Amino acid sequence: MKKEMYLNIGLMALMLVVPLVAWVSDEPFWITLATRAVIFAIAGIGLNFALGFGGLVSFGHAAFFGLGGYAMGILAYHAQTYTPVFEWPFLLEGSKSMLLIWLVAIVVSALAALAIGALSLRTTGVYFIMITLAFGQMFYYFSISWSTYGGEDGLPIYVRNEFPGLNTMDPIQYFAICYVVLTLILILVHRMSQSSFGMMLQAARQNEKRVQAVGQTPYSLYLVAFTISGAITGLAGALFADLNRFVSPTMFSWHVSGEIMIFVILGGVGRVFGPLAGAALYILLEHTLGGLSEYWHIYLGALLLGVVLFTRGGIYGLFAGREVAHD
């Protein structure tokens, strides 16, 4: 337990120190890398809520990542062209306000997760994996064929959205925003994991009969967890789109679902801070291996294969040992 806490603190400190050093030494590239890691971590924390706590192997989380991205893209696009998003049933104007965009991203991806979850959770096991994957692809093909917002080419946004009192175009300030969001989400997820809901959800993962025998329905628990999970990953999508000032169908691609899953696995399934460790390691690998070879995905694949076949519990399993139930 102690070890895990040290690892958490160390990680959070590292994620803060790297961009600060880069800022002082005027290396904005490293700030951007750190921002990417933070955003990927948020996406992973979202998936981990369903996968780690609820045991729901969703291979379609790109759907929520992409929806968050397009929520940002569409609102900002209409703001920069001075056109309304829609006029019926009520008038919705575009927006450049990050806070409003986040809210929309969260609501839209939560609703999508609710709908996808309600259908997919009727099944279990390998059906659930394939169905979430298929729904993710549905959004992918839809975004490609939806020409209003750029279709296959995607949608560029010229200026990063606005946050009260900050210059979001300054890399370190945008990093700070993402870091604070990450911290808030970690606190939230940590609290949820220890709450009555979190305990019951994790019990459902371990033994559904147990949960039914204390009067609870696993389906409801899973559906709520899946919705929260989608909302968090959706917020990460909005942040990612704003980082790149660009959204495109690739955000919906199933490779993204796979990568979000990799963050969770590399870090350690079911550990609150696991996805942060996983995302940081992933970004580091992408940078170092990507520097070695254009075909760095071969090495990534081999590494992932090794992790799956020969290790248990990812980075957290390696350094913090078997998870002891918290009390």
Added chain:
Amino acid sequence: MTNNPILAVRSLTKSFGGLVASKNINIDLYAGEIHALIGPNGAGKSTLIQQITGGLTSDEGEVYFDGQEISSLNTAARTRLGMGRTFQISSLAMEYTVLQNVVLGAIGFRGKVFDFFNNAMKDRELINRAETALVQVGLEDFRTYRTSDLSHGQRRQLEVAVALTLSPKAFLMDEPMAGLGAEGSKRLTGFLDELRKQAPILLIEHDMDAVFSLADRISVLVYGEIIATGSVDEIRQNPQVRSAYLGEEDTL
């Protein structure tokens, strides 16, 4: 004792393909009693338990609980009405500590499951309820053990403890004595003897000593049918029971 049964099973029938697993079954459970259900392996006890608890849909017949028809309710809803149960094969959250498992019951009893922010393991109300149940079954010294590290007998005790936290109106216990050993069986027998005052127990059990010392009434299930229901003495002397089932055992 003379009023309506808490649990009433009426004409329950279930078949799988051509195989009739339970046929026209009637069982009553009245306040204050232990009603034992016995029968050889393969008699259809697990099917019947699942029909009563909501794990299987019956082809025919009804289940009444506390005066209400519950045949169409799922397991969770039946539990919420006050049907507490323990499993033949322990069904616990194995990664959790003993205390955490009992707290699950306390959360279920309180009903506020969609509380996302308060630490359940620091909630006095939940912990008190959970610890009371642990003390009742004698597991209080094991509260910090990981459940997977418990012996089989201790897991049975833990199942009973979780059921206790729900303050059910009736218990369904599926072989709670299995794996307990002589000392543990004796202790649990004494405990169940007291527990029947709190809520009646439908007891499925192989340990005949426990059944004969505890049961107010016994029903005998053979090939999916109840062949006899009666007091311990009536069952001991029933010729049909002796030939169909008890005759095989010299312990009588």
Added chain:
Amino acid sequence: MHMHPNVIYKKETPILLMKSRVGKFKGKSMSAILFIEQMLNGLQFGVMLFLMAAGLTLVFGVMGLINLAHGSLYMIGAFAAAAVAAATNSFLFALAASLAVAAIAGVLIEATIIRRLYKRDHLDQVLATFALILIFSEGTRWIFGSFPLFLDRPDYLAGTVALPFGIEYSLYRLTLIGVGLAIAVGLYLVIMKTRIGIRIRAGENDREMIGALGVDISMLYTLVFALGAALAGLAGALIGAIQSVQVGMGEPVLILAFVVIVIGGIGSIKGALIGAILVGLTDTLGRFLLPQFFSLFLENSTATSVGASLASMSIYILMAAVLLIRPKGLFGGA
């Protein structure tokens, strides 16, 4: 997150096909003829999906494994065919190569990696086979480069063939339908009538029993995996001659094959065939009919765009509808 989107129809989309034919026919019969052509296209697409789905569903039914790398075997088959066709100029050699190379690749990964995954949970299977995709895709890109290769259909299958009612239809596509259906029948006979099929079905129902029968179970698993791989490789080569042969070509097909077996019911060959034809027809006819349907009451460009968007979602809507009624698929176990 840098992958290029892969679109299923590359060289020859049904819409293009439609336009090129418009001049040949007159009046009402034209739309009926087009409709029948699209039906045939859907059927052709469906039987090719079946070749993919059959392997996936067998591997899942017998070994309990979800194999994402099945799409890589499809790609490997296509590349093997393109390379051999370029060297020998023989389409039949190319097809033989696609079967053989995909089967060999299948045996290799089964013996080294996949075998270790049978007893693991689905999460491990997903991740390990996802890792295999990364390795295969980048490895292929490294060897063959990023540019698409072309695999030409042979001259004797070029051109069209005259069908009843004045329909002219691509001979190659018609051949694909025939080959696909023949393989479906063959597979059905193998599984229902032969000793090896009985063993496969025994393996599906009861792994303990098949061990008790004295069957070398790991040989059987390797064989089933190789069979699935060969079918996927063949599908890759056959489709590669209509579309282009490129890295990542297996992924969209893989996901469609998942939709197929979810609809048909995991483990059921019959379900895979019916699911594949349903998906093939829904997808092709959706792309053909939906834009026309919307043009009845929307202006042309909007109708095309709305129709195309909805068409891209149609098979997923079909899947959702099937799941609402039968969560285990049309032919899945109870």
